[in-house]
Amino acid sequence: MALERLGSSLYEALRKVFRASIVDEATVKELVRDVQRALLQADVNVKLVLGISKRIEDRALKEKVPPGISRREHVIKVVYEELTRFLGEKPVPMKIEPGRKKVIMLVGIQGSGKTTAAAKLARYFQKRGLKPALICADTYRPGAYAQLRQLANRINLPLYGDPKAKNPVKIAFEGLKHFSDRDIILIDTAGRHKEEQELIKEMKTLEKKIKPDEVMLVIDGTIGQQALVQAKAFNEATPIGSILLTKLDGSARGGGALSAVAATGAPIKFVSTGEKIGEIEPFVPSRFVGRLLGMGDLETLIEKVREAEVTVPEKKAKAILSGKFTLTDMYEQFEAVKGMGPFRKLLKMVPGMSYDVPEEMLEMAEDRLEKWRVIIQSMTPKEKENPKILNASRIRRVARGSGTSEKDVKELLKQYSMMRRMMKTLRRKKKLPFFGKGLPLKFK
Numbered sequence: 001m002a003l004e005r006l007g008s009s010l011y012e013a014l015r016k017v018f019r020a021s022i023v024d025e026a027t028v029k030e031l032v033r034d035v036q037r038a039l040l041q042a043d044v045n046v047k048l049v050l051g052i053s054k055r056i057e058d059r060a061l062k063e064k065v066p067p068g069i070s071r072r073e074h075v076i077k078v079v080y081e082e083l084t085r086f087l088g089e090k091p092v093p094m095k096i097e098p099g100r101k102k103v104i105m106l107v108g109i110q111g112s113g114k115t116t117a118a119a120k121l122a123r124y125f126q127k128r129g130l131k132p133a134l135i136c137a138d139t140y141r142p143g144a145y146a147q148l149r150q151l152a153n154r155i156n157l158p159l160y161g162d163p164k165a166k167n168p169v170k171i172a173f174e175g176l177k178h179f180s181d182r183d184i185i186l187i188d189t190a191g192r193h194k195e196e197q198e199l200i201k202e203m204k205t206l207e208k209k210i211k212p213d214e215v216m217l218v219i220d221g222t223i224g225q226q227a228l229v230q231a232k233a234f235n236e237a238t239p240i241g242s243i244l245l246t247k248l249d250g251s252a253r254g255g256g257a258l259s260a261v262a263a264t265g266a267p268i269k270f271v272s273t274g275e276k277i278g279e280i281e282p283f284v285p286s287r288f289v290g291r292l293l294g295m296g297d298l299e300t301l302i303e304k305v306r307e308a309e310v311t312v313p314e315k316k317a318k319a320i321l322s323g324k325f326t327l328t329d330m331y332e333q334f335e336a337v338k339g340m341g342p343f344r345k346l347l348k349m350v351p352g353m354s355y356d357v358p359e360e361m362l363e364m365a366e367d368r369l370e371k372w373r374v375i376i377q378s379m380t381p382k383e384k385e386n387p388k389i390l391n392a393s394r395i396r397r398v399a400r401g402s403g404t405s406e407k408d409v410k411e412l413l414k415q416y417s418m419m420r421r422m423m424k425t426l427r428r429k430k431k432l433p434f435f436g437k438g439l440p441l442k443f444k
Contacts, residue, residue: 017075136159217244219243
């Protein structure tokens with residue numbers, strides 16, 4: 001992935017500083033060259049790269065090292081601070097007032113990922129206990145309503161729209177009346193214009209008539225430095241605007257788009273970091289840079305763990321602690337882990353783990369988890385509740401039904417037995433702090 005390549009390049013540059021016997025002028029200059037190379041390969045504007053590298057070099061060589069830290073640590077701190085400053089030091093939070101409806105209108109050029117972004121934002125707010133709704137005001141693109149309907153159904157959210165209608169303003173007004181009881185309403189608009197000026201003109205017209213609380217421009221991260229033109233025009237056109245960057249995971253130009261938008265001063269509020277509907281997060285420069293440099297991001301990791309928490313009734317918890325831990329319980333744990341996102345992205349949030357775990361090992365772990373989920377799905381309810389009845393013929397049937405091998409099924413059963421024994425050792429405790437592989441268990 002593009003930003004992972006940028007991150008690993010920056011991480012390797014910093015490791016050279018860690019390994020150096022002394023941190024002198026030559027070490028700093030080599031670090032600056034490595035940082036320049038990494039940023040240029042990520043399609044960051046040359047002028048911006050020269051500016052940031054000069055600041056890093058000047059500060060690393062001329063600033064007095066603060067008491068209590070070494071020169072080595074000071075140099076790392078300078079790189080972190082300058083990259084954070086480069087991307088916009090302070091995050092711009094989304095202000096949501098309980099009990100007050102907020103209307104967000106999404107605009108963007110066709111192909112920017114706007115419709116998917118609308119569903120991702122809705123899911124993000126839904127996970128935080130709010131009541132979002134979607135309005136499809138794209139009356140131009142064939143299939144726009146059908147696409148948003150499919151996404152809305154997947155996350156169990158209401159959608160208003162009419163695939164036969166021609167007037168987007170009328171649809172938006174009707175949708176706002178229809179969703180008078182919702183906290184957040186996201187309006188997906190048409191992105192039919194290739195020219196930025198036409199897009200801005202349409203955005204102004206819609207904004208004037210609909211009067212949303214916020215206009216959010218969705219920019220495709222794969223366009224690299226060209227994002228500068230869109231972001232600049234948008235930032236000048238609307239004082240209530242914000243930006244959502246998509247597709248940052250799949251292009252070598254992601255760094256270019258990110259840095260170009262940040263350079264305009266336009267507020268980046270969200271970034272889409274993958275294809276799945278849950279892969280969106282608020283843009284916090286310090287956290288983002290921390291992950292890029294391999295310093296981790298424990299705050300985001302903790303948030304993801306909380307989102308994936310499994311609440312277990314006390315009666316069931318006591319049964320688990322007494323050894324009655326079934327494959328159904330194990331499956332629920334797999335589902336919770338899956339809900340937190342891919343392993344590689346979770347590991348990027350753990351300090352020191354970001355780039356040290358081999359890619360093959362991560363892929364193997366993800367493949368195995370997915371395989372075990374499918375195996376459990378292929379079992380009968382009786383087999384899930386009492387795995388002891390899984391004899392050779394049953395194992396053969398489950399393997400065939402799940403498209404796996406008998407060895408895979410036996411490996412799952414072995415893992416299940418280990419987890420069950422672990423639960424038994426905790427039977428004397430009143431509550432279990434970590435359930436399964438590090439997931440919190442709460443009693444109702």
